[in-house]
Amino acid sequence: MDGPNPPTFPTLSELEAVAATKVRPRVWGYIAGGAGDERTARSNERAFRQWVIRPRVLIDVSEVDLRTRLLGQRVAAPIFVAPMAYHGEVHPDGEAGVARACAEQSLLAVYSTLSSAPMEEIARVGPSGPRWFQLYVQPEFEANRRLIERAERAGFQALVVTVDVPVLAVRDRQEQGGFAIDATVPIGNGPGVLPPRRGPTRGGSTFRLGEAPSPTWKTIDELRSITRLPVVLKGILSREDARLAVTHGAAGIIVSNHGGRQLDGAPATLEVLPEIVEEAGSSLEVCVDGGVRRASDVLVALALGAHAVGIGRPVLWALAVDGERGVRRYLEMLTLETASALALAGRRTVGEVDSSLVAHREWM
Amino acid sequence: MDGPNPPTFPTLSELEAVAATKVRPRVWGYIAGGAGDERTARSNERAFRQWVIRPRVLIDVSEVDLRTRLLGQRVAAPIFVAPMAYHGEVHPDGEAGVARACAEQSLLAVYSTLSSAPMEEIARVGPSGPRWFQLYVQPEFEANRRLIERAERAGFQALVVTVDVPVLAVRDRQEQGGFAIDATVPIGNGPGVLPPRRGPTRGGSTFRLGEAPSPTWKTIDELRSITRLPVVLKGILSREDARLAVTHGAAGIIVSNHGGRQLDGAPATLEVLPEIVEEAGSSLEVCVDGGVRRASDVLVALALGAHAVGIGRPVLWALAVDGERGVRRYLEMLTLETASALALAGRRTVGEVDSSLVAHREWM
């Protein structure tokens, strides 16, 4: 918050490149890298290029309203900060900076189990901010209960259960940089919190991913039974699992491939969004993250049925470039560009966006 | 007009690169850049690669006639200079240079509300030249009336109303270069003329794009009621709006995405040309701009139903390279290449070009 503004904050096109110069290579490898050789990570952005926005003209768009509701809660725009671990590694402002920037702009942020700051501090610095708590299911069930109770007390309004990390994937770039998700990185939510396991180990002639069973739909039922918070499942990529999410009482789905950091080879999130919306969109709220970079991406995702889009890496880029101030600036830029794009598309509100806004194409 | 010819004027392939060395970076960022990360700008050129021209042979093409009529007016070729602001920033010859070159070659040019030269001067230097006046709708209606009356008096023969700029889009490259479309750039048509607004501003919990409502179809009706000039709508990209254009009495449509400078993510103009021609092509004249670089692009657009194609950036490149003389040379090169390509395609006149000339393909 102190210190002069950087002479020129980068444009959205330049943000990643500038951020790469601001963080240690080890952390950059962690932020930037995906699983395997990053096919899924790359595909996330590319998938958006296969849709064009069909603008309508000569409609009075002098006033544009981006507000929407997410699980009943009013937010300033259908854009939220996706859950990401260890903001403190990127900039000392960490999650507190993100929380202040989001609260100020009435934007939802989802905070990770593995936040650098304790969830109570996050809640304190941005008390008015819409905030959801992301849970990495802990092997010991009581540990989940303790985290959820803290989240409820701290005013988090939903529980986002990550379902695509029964084990951490092999991430070449992260490994090349030397970053390890393990006990050596401080976790704000306390020493009792465990990051996901790093990979299978041989156990005789089979492979073991952990001592305890990995989370199942039964786990979801159990989590629902111990919290009054709506449960959102993050990491669903198929019509079949969307149906099960409805059956098991989820309030929402975040269509996500973990930013291409888990199963390399998984589809781009935009590729499967339509089938998930078709299957479950009338029963629960479907959001999407992965590869959202510009206003046009926001509009395409909304047109394909998403309630809102999650932003991942760009928020860390902004944090890297100028801390809390960078995040504030970034969110403002993306929101304004979205308002502008909505107007240019001939729509005045998020509610006016439907599938007639977009058309598919094969190339780009 | 004075000074020796440059030893070798660049070929069309080289023109852009040479031009980039001739203008200040700030102006180059303005000319070259598009909206967002320029997906639409790039797609304009690429869309042409998806069509091939099926030449017929052994037809006597020893005489080729490119002449056509646009809104009843005879022009030497179905090629016109698209409206672009601030020619004077590119070269001191400015719009006057363009006007002289076009008049000499009987080619239509469309001049911007934001021309560096006053429209009266443009008319004076090229009195015989076909010329249309492009209108950025002014917030105060009387300002529109004054501009239109001046255009009528100065002999402009049509009114081209830009409909895709309720607000200026975010243009990263322009911003990086530091060019701003605002009061600091002199506007030849007078201090009372306002450029479009630069983007939404927050207004409480919504966004405002201006004090006045943005232009609507009702505005088109009102403009038609105060002018005897035919009204052409520039910036239509959908079948639905083409239909409305017919309903509201437009004489023509220019299918345009503003050279990829407004809604990034909008379709390439060539992608939507067929649906617009299908919808409205029998009721009014459909032109297209965006990405037209070579004779083959001209032929493809005509084959898909365009009456004529607008050329944007290349005219500024030519102006940058050698002022009026550069524009003259450029227009001559493009026209001759088009005559040559028409002959090589086995057609003698523009009227012989129809959809049998082209075939679609998926790759390139």
Add this chain to the structure above:
Amino acid sequence: MDGPNPPTFPTLSELEAVAATKVRPRVWGYIAGGAGDERTARSNERAFRQWVIRPRVLIDVSEVDLRTRLLGQRVAAPIFVAPMAYHGEVHPDGEAGVARACAEQSLLAVYSTLSSAPMEEIARVGPSGPRWFQLYVQPEFEANRRLIERAERAGFQALVVTVDVPVLAVRDRQEQGGFAIDATVPIGNGPGVLPPRRGPTRGGSTFRLGEAPSPTWKTIDELRSITRLPVVLKGILSREDARLAVTHGAAGIIVSNHGGRQLDGAPATLEVLPEIVEEAGSSLEVCVDGGVRRASDVLVALALGAHAVGIGRPVLWALAVDGERGVRRYLEMLTLETASALALAGRRTVGEVDSSLVAHREWM
């Protein structure tokens, strides 16, 4: 023929790059360049990547026979040297070198009206070689008669009439290099022979491509009436013109876009080969040139119905690298690779190649 072998003649992959270092830039611009910005030139090679060869195995291919007949004449392989002008600009061995190399290997070569060497000399150095004469139709009909009579006397066995050059296209790369197809380049067939006209010129409000009418189907009839040689039409790219070729008594068609040097935007030759074979393949012999680089290209073209493939630029590359010896080496390499590929595909003769050999795909 004298001097030591170069230590290592390049592989086919390297040939172009090595050749580029051997000729003057001015000539390289002429050889390498295509029309416009070379879309068609590029597409020729790419089109072959869209077909895969489905090999059959465990067939006795210990003896492979590439021989075939072209217009009744026995040749060693379904591969011929396409007509190209001015070999002497590339290497002093010129057409004579090509003629000796081809005759030695019983391969057909087609020699250009614009050969650096007189056709009589070509015939003398390779008397046994299958050879066809390519005609650029001369504006004065008697000039055609004289050329044809000379070709007949010199033992050329077919007349290849080029039909895609009513005018020379704009070729940027050639122009940048400064090469001009005009009277300054010596033409072996004599001072009375005219190269095609360089482009349209303005003639009042239209464009003229020449004083005389450009060649038509009537010209083909007239040429047929004055020669006993079979007439092959080179430059046909459409089903419609293939049908007319049959009607007008052509003995063959060379599907060609002039190596991408005439109408930029024309289809890749492989794209239209199937429709032309379908239309005319049972009535006359269809060959193809453009982008053939490797044995796999030869097989794909044959599988799609071509009787033989013409090789253009690579022959000049080989000529540039090592004169006649280079051409001999190149033709040997390509022929051996084709024999090898045929065997690897499980075919023993050219006659065993049919459409079951290939499958289409969309990517590469």
Add this chain to the structure above:
Amino acid sequence: MDGPNPPTFPTLSELEAVAATKVRPRVWGYIAGGAGDERTARSNERAFRQWVIRPRVLIDVSEVDLRTRLLGQRVAAPIFVAPMAYHGEVHPDGEAGVARACAEQSLLAVYSTLSSAPMEEIARVGPSGPRWFQLYVQPEFEANRRLIERAERAGFQALVVTVDVPVLAVRDRQEQGGFAIDATVPIGNGPGVLPPRRGPTRGGSTFRLGEAPSPTWKTIDELRSITRLPVVLKGILSREDARLAVTHGAAGIIVSNHGGRQLDGAPATLEVLPEIVEEAGSSLEVCVDGGVRRASDVLVALALGAHAVGIGRPVLWALAVDGERGVRRYLEMLTLETASALALAGRRTVGEVDSSLVAHREWM
């Protein structure tokens, strides 16, 4: 086995680049190169990008079992080392190193007729390891009998007959490097063993690939008649030949294009896997090699019906980087990544992988 571990073994993404620095250019040209200009070699990897893996979530994948049976034999994972010649050129550890690493991990390896080490030594150092013997059919039938008898005695459990090398293809990169597959490279299986012939030679007006007929289906029958080992045909790329393989009593097929080293222009193996599985998958075991680089490739191939995948070049890269220890490390990395990917895909065993795991897409 001695000496310190390299400080960091490369990730799978880096392996090729590191390996390229470890072997002589001549050998690298041999390992890395493919036939012709390597279209098929490139396509092998790209073909995998056209399939996405549709993960299922919230399934207990805490224990993952990769074991499967190949021709009745238990292996630790559906991954085997594809047959490759001359390991000793890459690293002194050679085939013995590979054999020890594979035996230790209960992974199948297929050893080449042209192994640097004698097959008896390979068997001795890894007695417990599943191992198959690859046969290049020798021109003299008795030579085949001798090789097969040795293989049987040495405990090899299947005979893999390569069917796609009636002649060695032209391989530009190998030739540029100067590597020749001929008598100058020592063959561990003895001086009487002949490598495949290097290419056709002219024999009068046809081409000869060898004195003896090349292998045919009759050869397969004869080989089957002299061995009790199951016969696997490697190099089949068509539905038609898959059917013949069944007819002729083959126990398995390895769908292979020889790593793109034989017929350039042949399909990517993944492109034809489905048609071969459809034709023969219920009658014999179908494996595939070519372009398998990551766990996601393994899963895609299994989902399309492969029993197992063969790994070629990467094993040599690992051998080049750190000999036997490198191979061990590599196989461990690939196996663990596959276990991880299987879990992330929501599958616990190889048997749970079916076509519902994947979806096709056109781009990437």
